[in-house]
Amino acid sequence: MKITKIETFRLHEHANLLWVEVHTDEGQVGLGETFRGAEAVEAYIHAICAPMLLGKDPLQIERHNKTLLRGYLGFNGSGVETRAASALDIALWDIFGKAAQLPLYQLLGGLCHDRMRAYNTCAGINFNSRGEQRRTITTGGTAPRTRYDDQVAFVDYPDELAQSLVEEGFSAMKIWPFDSVALQSDGQYIGARDIRRALEPFDKIRRAVGDNIEIMCEFHSLWNTTAALAIARELGQYNILWAEDPIKMDSPQALADYRRLSGLPVCGSETLATRGTFRDLLAADALDYVMIDLSWCGGISEAKKIAALAEAYQKPIAPHDCTGPVVLMASLHLGLSSPNAIFQEVVRAYLAGFYPELVTVLPELQRGYLLPPAGAGLGTELSAGLKARPDCITRSSGR
Template identity: 75%
Template sequence: MKITAIETTRLTALPNLFWIEIHTDEGIVGLGETFRGAEAVEAYVHSVAAPMLLNRDPLRIEAHSKQLLRGYLGFNGSGVETRAASAIDIALWDIFGQAMSQPIHQLLGGLCHEKMRAYNTCAGTSFNTGGEGRRTIGKGDTRVTERYDDQVAFVECADELAQSLIEEGFTAMKIWPFDVFAPASGGQMITSSEIRRGLEPFEKIRSAVGDKIEVMCELHSLWNGPAALAIARELREYRPFWVEDPIKMDGMQTLADFRKLSGVPVCGSETLATRSTFRDLLAADAVDYVMLDLSWCGGISEARKIGTLAEAYQKPIAPHDCTGPVVLMASLHLGLASPNAIFQEVVRAYLNGFYRELVTQLPVIENGWLLPPTEPGLGMSLSEAMKKRPDCATRISKR
């Protein structure tokens, strides 16, 4: 089998999303995806990556991963080169699965879990990518209408949001009520009154549903060490499942100090790439939970190695997805085949919104659990209707 063409797709309306389809002379087409800087990734794919791949065997996945990730440029960072390599790697695994008539999780060693627990990231459809939704949560003055906007809900009616998630079978949710206070000081300080306001959603959730749902707190790396500690020490009372990315996640010693002093579990980090960076994170004893984004860390090949490394340190993994449907599906395959995977992130606003317009198949979620895909490869392809949209831009490199 040989690679005959590399086709890329992006949408003006969703400018961060980027897809790659790798065509072969046997008619198999592999699908990959990454997120942020779609035009820059597109340029790199066609100018640098395509010449490396065309007329090559797509099943030499490890060799391609090493060449793209550990070449002269791109390693140890989540920049354009790594994002392109990540999308390509996912597509190559999709080809492998289709060629073997097996889902990717089987090729990774088979199921370690009969299903995967999901947690809902409480974003609205406009978070990161834009779009519209159709969900109503809340009562009276806090009613959120004509949108499926959990992000508004966690600020205005977090108690009812938690109850709505429980009713759908979710046992965990993630919110970020402190972010709004960071711009005033550039994350250098947070006042006592701001901390108190940021804690209000946690108080509402615990008062309304008690411990029926786990609550994660995302800090998006917006704070310095002292400010993040000030938040965490007050947040501890509400028993967060984890505090995610409290500081810039390249400060391993500062992060390790935060973990020891804060008294809360630490999760990190979707923003990091390659196993060597995660090795440093784990060696510093800086996290309790390892989060990785398959579209930023190096694809399935590198994510699998990071997961194994985390397992050696007895740390669970929880793949990230607040980006696109292909990465969600690839992450599910990885998590199902990883003994130390405990959660898969989902955004129900995306699953019930624009994700449906992009691909032919989405993961099946029942009562808060994601079921194993059964189709060969990823089990999805890009929607033909999406490709016919007037804002769709495609580019092809051929051998």
């Protein structure tokens, strides 16, 4: 079996997403995906990666992953090189599954879980589109209510939001009410009044549903350690499940200090790439939860190693999804086959919104749990409608 062609696809409407298809001479087509900087990743795939892969055996996945991920460029970050390597690695695993006629979780060791618990990230449908990156809502009760506009809801009516999630079977949710305050001081300072105001959603959620839902707090690495600790002193009363990226995640010592002094469990997340970064944070005793984004960390091959590393430190993993449907499928396969996976992130606004327009199959969500995908490989394909759209930009290398 040989790789004969590599194609990429991106849309103007969802401009942060990039899909890649790897074609073989035996008819299998592997699907991959990555996120942010789509045009730059597209260029890198065709200029650098395609010449390395065309004519090669797609089932030599580990060899290709080492070449693309651990090459001269990009081996110590989550930039263009790593994202390209990640998307291609996912596609090669998809080919492997199709060639073996088995779902990916079986190739990764088989089911460790019969279903995977999901939590809802309370984003709106435009949260991660171009121009809407990390958009912060401070509507003051004036925003129109639309189905699953959860990013508005967690500020304006968090009690109703929590109740609706519990009714749908979710047992955990993630919000980020401190982000707008961080923008005022560039994350250098927060006063008591702003802390109190940002804590209101936590208070309303606990009053509405008590401990029937776990709450994660996302900080997007916007705060310095001093300000983050000031927040933590007050946030602790709400018994949150984790504080995600509370500071810039490039200092193991600073993060370990935060974890020790804050008393809050720390989640290290999609901003981190490759096993070396996670190794350093775990060795510094700086993490409680390991979040992996398969399209940023180095693909399925690298994510499997990170999951095993986390298990060696007796830490659970919770794969990331606030990006695209292909990575969601790949992440679910990884989680189902990893003994230390406890959550799969989902965005119900995406699942009910644009995800169904992009792929043929999505994971089945039942009462807050995702079921194992059926079908070989990832178990999904790009929809024919996506490729036929007038705003779809297609680029091809090979024949």
